[in-house]
Amino acid sequence: MAFIETERLLLRTWMPSDAAAWLAIAAQPDVARYLPGVAEPTRSDVEAWLARQMEEEEREGFSCWPVVRKADGALVGRCGLHRMADGDVEIAWAFDRNVWGAGYATEAARAALAFARDERHLARVVALVDPRNARSIGVTHRLGMRFDRVVRAYRRDLLRYIA
Numbered sequence: 001m002a003f004i005e006t007e008r009l010l011l012r013t014w015m016p017s018d019a020a021a022w023l024a025i026a027a028q029p030d031v032a033r034y035l036p037g038v039a040e041p042t043r044s045d046v047e048a049w050l051a052r053q054m055e056e057e058e059r060e061g062f063s064c065w066p067v068v069r070k071a072d073g074a075l076v077g078r079c080g081l082h083r084m085a086d087g088d089v090e091i092a093w094a095f096d097r098n099v100w101g102a103g104y105a106t107e108a109a110r111a112a113l114a115f116a117r118d119e120r121h122l123a124r125v126v127a128l129v130d131p132r133n134a135r136s137i138g139v140t141h142r143l144g145m146r147f148d149r150v151v152r153a154y155r156r157d158l159l160r161y162i163a
Helices: 016-026 044-061 104-118 134-142
Strands: 003-005 008-013 064-069 075-083 089-096 126-129 147-152 156-162
Touching: 003 104, 008 075, 008 104, 016 044, 016 064, 016 075, 016 089, 044 064, 044 075, 064 089, 064 104, 075 104, 089 104, 104 134, 126 134, 126 147
Parallel strands: 089 126
Antiparallel strands: 003 008, 008 064, 064 075, 075 089, 126 156, 147 156
């Protein structure tokens, strides 16, 4: 079971009971526009996605974990790692619209990158960012990632950053 702690957050293994909280976040239009997959996710979509995350963690030792705020135990987003079909490991994050600007994405992503390097010994991690998503581009800069090129992934053109 994953358990990464930062000053304000916990990144942990998904549980089936997280489905409702993640659905409430993933269904927010400002969040959904940047997520791969369906524009209006259903409970069934989220449960299938959670099952894939749990399988990936079992197989790889990582996933795109739920991010829980320590102060109140609320699930506020997701952040972590994903092995892509080409073998690259992607770092990804998505947060409740109500907590944008609080620095949670940068805090969680720093911890996930440290895990990738220190625990999984990954030499390279990529981030794929929608070019319209200025906030996530800012996170890549704060993480010290460098722009590499535009790639086609998740049925759209995305900016690829490398750490």
